[in-house]
Amino acid sequence: MWVVIADRHPRLADVFPDLVSDIAQALSVEGPDSFVETFKDLLFYGPCSDHGSPCLMTAPPGTPCPAITYVEVDDEPIAMLRLDVDDDSGVATAITHVEVLDGRDLGDRPDPAN
Numbered sequence: 001m002w003v004v005i006a007d008r009h010p011r012l013a014d015v016f017p018d019l020v021s022d023i024a025q026a027l028s029v030e031g032p033d034s035f036v037e038t039f040k041d042l043l044f045y046g047p048c049s050d051h052g053s054p055c056l057m058t059a060p061p062g063t064p065c066p067a068i069t070y071v072e073v074d075d076e077p078i079a080m081l082r083l084d085v086d087d088d089s090g091v092a093t094a095i096t097h098v099e100v101l102d103g104r105d106l107g108d109r110p111d112p113a114n
């Protein structure tokens with residue numbers, strides 16, 4: 001049975017297009033295409049209050065996030081992704097949080113001139 005959840009949560013890319021574009025571009029330098037596509041299709045579950053940096057939940061609250069990976073541009077981290085991981089294989093199964101490390105104002109509207 002299919003459960004439609006897309007109607008209940010917006011895509012992160014629709015709420016923070018600049019952020020998702022920047023991270024996806026950085027990921028595409030080293031990461032597999034499938035990971036980049038997964039990132040672009042993440043849903044936004046709301047701001048997270050559990051972590052120090054501005055943090056966006058991309059999985060339902062309470063989803064485990066035992067692993068992290070940094071997203072870097074020119075050796076500067078712009079974001080940290082928290083990941084759920086399969087216990088047996090160690091493979092990441094979900095991106096659960098996106099912590100924003102570059103100090104950008106998440107309230108900014110995208111600038112069409114960029």
Ligand SMILES: [Zn+2]
Nearest residue numbers: 048051055097
């Ligand atoms: Zn968080």
